[in-house]
Amino acid sequence: MGFTEKITNRPLFRKIFYFFPVQLIFVHIKNNPILIGIWFIILAICTRMVSEKYGVPFLYLTPEYLGEVSFISYTIIGFSIGGFIMAFNISSYITNGHRFPFIATLSRPFIKYSLNNIFWSGTIIIAYLISAFKFLIFEEGHSFSETIIFLIGFLTGICIMIGINFVYFNRTNKDVEILSGGKYKTASKEKLKANPIKAVLHKKVGWENFFNADREWKVETYLSYPFNIGIARSIDHYDRSMLKQVLEQNHLNAALFEIIVFISLIGLSFGSNIDLFNIPAGASITLIFTMFVMVTSAIHSWFRGWAPAIILALLLGFNFLSQYDFLTPPNKAYGLNYENEPAKFNQTTLNFHLNKENYNQDSLHTIKILEKWKIKNTIDDKKPKMVFINTTGGGMRSALWSFCAIQYCDSILNGKLLNQTQLISGSSGGLIGLAYLRELMLREQRNEISNFHESSYRNDMAKDILNRVAFYVSVNDMLLRLQTFDDNGFTYRKDRGYAFEKQLNENTRGYLNRRLNEYYLPEYNSEIPMLIINPTIVNNGKRLIISPQPISYLSYNRNQKNIKNDYLTESIEFKRFFKNQGADDLQFTSALRMSSTFPYVMPIVHLPSDPEFKVMDAGLRDNFGVKNSIKFLYTFKKWIEENTSGVVFIQIRDSQKKQKIDKEEKQTFIESISLPVRTVYKNIFLTQDYDHDQLLQYTNEWFKGNIEVINLVLNNSKEKQLSLSWHLTESEKKVTYNSIHITENRKAFNRIEELLK
Numbered sequence: 001m002g003f004t005e006k007i008t009n010r011p012l013f014r015k016i017f018y019f020f021p022v023q024l025i026f027v028h029i030k031n032n033p034i035l036i037g038i039w040f041i042i043l044a045i046c047t048r049m050v051s052e053k054y055g056v057p058f059l060y061l062t063p064e065y066l067g068e069v070s071f072i073s074y075t076i077i078g079f080s081i082g083g084f085i086m087a088f089n090i091s092s093y094i095t096n097g098h099r100f101p102f103i104a105t106l107s108r109p110f111i112k113y114s115l116n117n118i119f120w121s122g123t124i125i126i127a128y129l130i131s132a133f134k135f136l137i138f139e140e141g142h143s144f145s146e147t148i149i150f151l152i153g154f155l156t157g158i159c160i161m162i163g164i165n166f167v168y169f170n171r172t173n174k175d176v177e178i179l180s181g182g183k184y185k186t187a188s189k190e191k192l193k194a195n196p197i198k199a200v201l202h203k204k205v206g207w208e209n210f211f212n213a214d215r216e217w218k219v220e221t222y223l224s225y226p227f228n229i230g231i232a233r234s235i236d237h238y239d240r241s242m243l244k245q246v247l248e249q250n251h252l253n254a255a256l257f258e259i260i261v262f263i264s265l266i267g268l269s270f271g272s273n274i275d276l277f278n279i280p281a282g283a284s285i286t287l288i289f290t291m292f293v294m295v296t297s298a299i300h301s302w303f304r305g306w307a308p309a310i311i312l313a314l315l316l317g318f319n320f321l322s323q324y325d326f327l328t329p330p331n332k333a334y335g336l337n338y339e340n341e342p343a344k345f346n347q348t349t350l351n352f353h354l355n356k357e358n359y360n361q362d363s364l365h366t367i368k369i370l371e372k373w374k375i376k377n378t379i380d381d382k383k384p385k386m387v388f389i390n391t392t393g394g395g396m397r398s399a400l401w402s403f404c405a406i407q408y409c410d411s412i413l414n415g416k417l418l419n420q421t422q423l424i425s426g427s428s429g430g431l432i433g434l435a436y437l438r439e440l441m442l443r444e445q446r447n448e449i450s451n452f453h454e455s456s457y458r459n460d461m462a463k464d465i466l467n468r469v470a471f472y473v474s475v476n477d478m479l480l481r482l483q484t485f486d487d488n489g490f491t492y493r494k495d496r497g498y499a500f501e502k503q504l505n506e507n508t509r510g511y512l513n514r515r516l517n518e519y520y521l522p523e524y525n526s527e528i529p530m531l532i533i534n535p536t537i538v539n540n541g542k543r544l545i546i547s548p549q550p551i552s553y554l555s556y557n558r559n560q561k562n563i564k565n566d567y568l569t570e571s572i573e574f575k576r577f578f579k580n581q582g583a584d585d586l587q588f589t590s591a592l593r594m595s596s597t598f599p600y601v602m603p604i605v606h607l608p609s610d611p612e613f614k615v616m617d618a619g620l621r622d623n624f625g626v627k628n629s630i631k632f633l634y635t636f637k638k639w640i641e642e643n644t645s646g647v648v649f650i651q652i653r654d655s656q657k658k659q660k661i662d663k664e665e666k667q668t669f670i671e672s673i674s675l676p677v678r679t680v681y682k683n684i685f686l687t688q689d690y691d692h693d694q695l696l697q698y699t700n701e702w703f704k705g706n707i708e709v710i711n712l713v714l715n716n717s718k719e720k721q722l723s724l725s726w727h728l729t730e731s732e733k734k735v736t737y738n739s740i741h742i743t744e745n746r747k748a749f750n751r752i753e754e755l756l757k
Contacts, residue, residue: 014220015220015221018218018219018220018221019219019220019221019222020100020116020219020221020222020223020232021116021117021118021119021222021223023100023217023218023219024092024096024116024117024119025119025120026217027096027099027217028092028096028120031095031096032091032092032095032096034296034307034308034311035088035091035092035095035293035296035297036120038289038292038293039088039120039124041289042081042084042124042286042289043123043124043127045057045060045285046060046061046124046127046128046131046132047127047131048061048131048135052721052723053721053723053724054723054724054725055723055724055725055727055728055729056285056725057131058135058723058725058727058729058732059280059281059282059285059466059470059727060077060128060132060282061131061132061135061136062135062136062140062729062730063076063077063280063281063282063283064280064281064464064467064727065278065279065280065467066275066276066278067463067464069150069730070150070153071149071150071152071153072153073153073280074150074151074153074154074157075153075154075156075157075160076157076279076280076283077154077157077280077282077283077286078153078154078155078156078157078158078159078160078161079157079158079160079161079283080157080161080279080282080283080284080286080287080290081124081125081128081154081157081158081286082157082158082159082160082161082162083161083286083287083290084124084286084289084290084293085121085124085158085161085162086114086161086162086165087290087293087294087297088117088120088121088293089110089113089114089117089121090294090297091293091294091296091297092113092117092120093110093113093114094297095297097109097113099216099217100113100216100217100219101216102219102222102232102233105233106230108169110169111166111169112222112223112224114166115223115225115226116222116223118223125155125158128154129151129154129155132147132150132151132154133147133151136150139729139731140729140730140731141730141731219232220232273502277471278467278468278471279467279471280467281464281466281467281469281470281471281727284467284470284471284473284474284475285470285474287474287475288473288474288478291474291478296311299311299314329481329493329495330603330604330606331493331495331497331603331604331605331606332492332493332605332606332607333586333587333590333591333594333605333607334487334488334492334498334501334586334587334589334590335487335488335490335515335516335582335585335586335587335590336490336578336581336582336583336585336586336607336608337488337490337580337581337582337585337608338490338581338608339490340580340581340582340608341580342581342608342609342610342612343577343578343580343581343608343609343610344609344610345577345609345610345611345613349577350569350572353552353555353572353573353576353577354552354555354556354569354573355556356556356558358550358552358556358576359552359553359556359558361550362549362550362551362552362553363553363635363636365549365550366549366551366553366635366636367636367639368524369523369524369526369530369549370422370636370639370640370643372524372525372526373386373422373526374643376419376526377419377420382645383643383644383645384420384644384645384756385420385644385645385646385647385648385755385756386420386422386640386644386646386647386648387417387420387421387422387647387648387649387650387756388421388422388423388424388425388629388632388633388647388648388649388650389406389421389423389424389425389426389434389529389650389652390425390426390624390625390626390629390649390650390651390652391424391425391426391427391430391431391433391434391624391625391651391652392426392427392428392430392619392623392624392651392652392653392654393426393427393428393429393430393431393595393596393617393618393619393623394428394429394430394654394724395428395429395598395723395724395725395726396429396461396462396465396723396725396726396727396728397429397654397714397716397722397723397724397725397728397732397736398428398429398430398433398652398654398714399429399430399432399433399436399461400429400433400458400461400462400728400733400736401430401433401652401654401714401736401739402426402429402430402431402433402434402437402652403433403434403436403437403457403458403461404458404461404736404737404739404740405652405712405739405740405745406418406434406437406650406652407437407452407453407457407458408740408749409712409749409752410453411453412749412753413752413753413756416756417752417756418437418438418441418528418529420756421529422529422530422632423529423530423531423532423628423629423632424438424529424530424531424532424625425531425532425534425624425625425626425628425629426618426623426624426625426652427534427595427596427617427618427619427622427623427624427625428595428596428598428617428618428619428623429596429726430652430654431531431533431592431595431596431618431625432461432504432592432596433461434531435512435531435588435592436457436460436461436508436511436512437452437457438528438529438531439508439511439512439514440452440457440511441528442522442527442528443511445527445528458737460507460508460509461507462728462733462736463507464503464726464727464728465500465503465504465507465726465727466725466726466727467503467727468499468500468502468503469496469499469500469503469601469602469726471499472494472495472496472498472499473496476494476495476496477495477496477603481493481494481495485498487587488582488585495603496602496603497593497602497603497605500593500596500602500726501587501589501590501593504589504592504593505589512588512589512592513587513588513589514587514588515584515585515586515587515588516546516548516575516583516584516585516586516587516588516591517548517584517585518548518588519531519548519588520548520549520584523548523549524549530547530549531547532545532546532547532551532554532625532628533545533546533547533591533592533594533595533618534546534571534595534618534621534622534625534628535591535594535595535597535605535615535616535617535618536615536616536617536618536620536621537572537613537614537615538604538613538614538615538616539611539612539613539614541621542569542570542571542572543570543571543572543618543621543622543627544571544572544574544594544613544615545571545572545573545574545628546574546575546586546591546594546595547574547575548575548584549575550573550575550576551573551575552573552576553631553632553635554571554573554628554631554632554635555569555570555571555572555573557569557570574586577609578607578608578609581608590605593605594615594616595617595618596617596618597615597616597617598616598617599616599617601726602616604616619685620684622688623685623688624651624688624692626649626651626688626692626695626696627692627695629649630695630696630699633647633699633703634699634702634703637702637703637705640703640705641703641704641705644705645705645706646705646706646707646708646755647703647705647706647707647708648707648708648710648752648755648756649696649707649708649709649710650710650712650752651709651710651711651712652712653711653712653713653714654713654714654716654722655713655714655716656713656716657689657711657713696709708751708755710748710751710752711744711748712745712748712749713739713742713744713745714736714739715735715736715738715739715742716735720735722735722736
């Protein structure tokens, strides 16, 4: 009975179990948990199992390139996933190839290995196609033909990447037959010379120990071609030195691929300012995973079972070295002078800046602004309403919604809303949207544009920012930050913070490319509302109050006769504190970025102070900027009572204020452990709402005018939650635009119109 006949007569279970693709599934589960973990993360993202709240899956399912979703953008995503698949196969081949020595007897061994490793690559491809098809058809509203074209683009990208690699390995890899000149030599009885197996980035292994590093996994059949099954030959009659040469040159070529990728990444970093290089964010994320696979495979090759411990040691080492600027240079606020002596932070300095004299001077300065506001808005001796706009953080969805809501409301009121607005405050995306709208208002007054209510401007706020940021992370921040740029005569490092500001300036036509002090006169002359930016100082939890105007009254606490208290100073006035570091020359986009520094997505900004301030998202302390509005109202309550007919607070929200309480479901053990942390994060903004409402209610004790709070709410339901991201899909943009027309907002617009008549 021949060997083929024996295989045929064996039970079905044995045929399946010893099938090479099946054995490769088991060997990965047993020996490559890190590799499988990365594979699962990509699979989970593509199928929307994780990170949907932050919009990460949509970076894959609806990629944007050069401002549009297209065949090319899907091709790039496919190309990047094809690169990950090749890195996965190369890593797998290097770490597991010796466990299956029969592959050295096959023609084109690496290609055959990759073909039999199809479960891992095929699962990602099929899962992506199904998920993307459903998303494009049922949520984005694309036609069937458009969807098919996009998916063909994805497959084209994968085929190009895999095709290039297969051509390379097909031409460079040799099998036993070629190396032996067509004649197989039987194993020599004399001891063969222990030449090492070379793999450049991988450990050199003596060939006579190579096959004994781990027990050989039994394989009886394998995929010879996509639809052909071959029988795994015995290697007993082969010269082991010849098998060693096959695996040696395959490992060498695989490692060369890794080196080429690293060199390419470094090269790409120097093209980061070229739009063509700003690939879709999903492709950049895949690039990061691909790099990690290559690094971990090299470590595993060197240290085998010690690999997890070595990776942990490297992470701890990196963590230690990260405190030194040469490895991880800190991000800076552009325009500030970091060469002068840092601003000293101590109680003496605080007392010098926050005192009654400065308080009185700044109050008188702002009253001049209020008087100009009054002249501008008083018609027929009728006292006008004063408007305070408070807007929420929340990435691009809040930026777009804040812009659309106020632009629309101001247009139906013929400009009365923004004319009667005295103060704009908030955080993150919402403040960026209103900062751009305010800039357009100023440019219209200066006859630089014709009508800032045109709908084309709202599209600027919907343009992607994340692609450039993610690209910088993958080719710059993850490696060495080698590139620099000059601003205001100083040199700064390029990183994802720089990428954010650059893209924001491009999206807003360069209009926001101003210094902080350029808004001093427009605000002072009441041409535009005052806008307060207040990022959070991580070191001590204080708020950093940024404004072109002197506004110590937002930080100063007046002594009260009937209260004795050793109170804490809650906030610091940026302009006074960093006067000697060029506060007036701060790039306005840097101020906005500091207020929008969502953890991990954007770098924490380091300021020139002693001790060094580190600042990030304003939402940590005051997501709506209500404290600024209340403190402003308190400071000028007498003037506002005498010169206005009341105050209107407009709160722009990216979710309902009164949220439903979900029915408590049974939780797993892990969920119950993480409950305290999840509860704090979940309720952080709700807690702020409670505090803000109390502050507003207590104004009755010291303000005698009328106050009305009006909410403009984005249609952001829990069932269809919009991404908390700097990238929006087309369907998310439509939901945002259409939120203007929901019943609650129509009533709010009508009420604002009634109040401002």
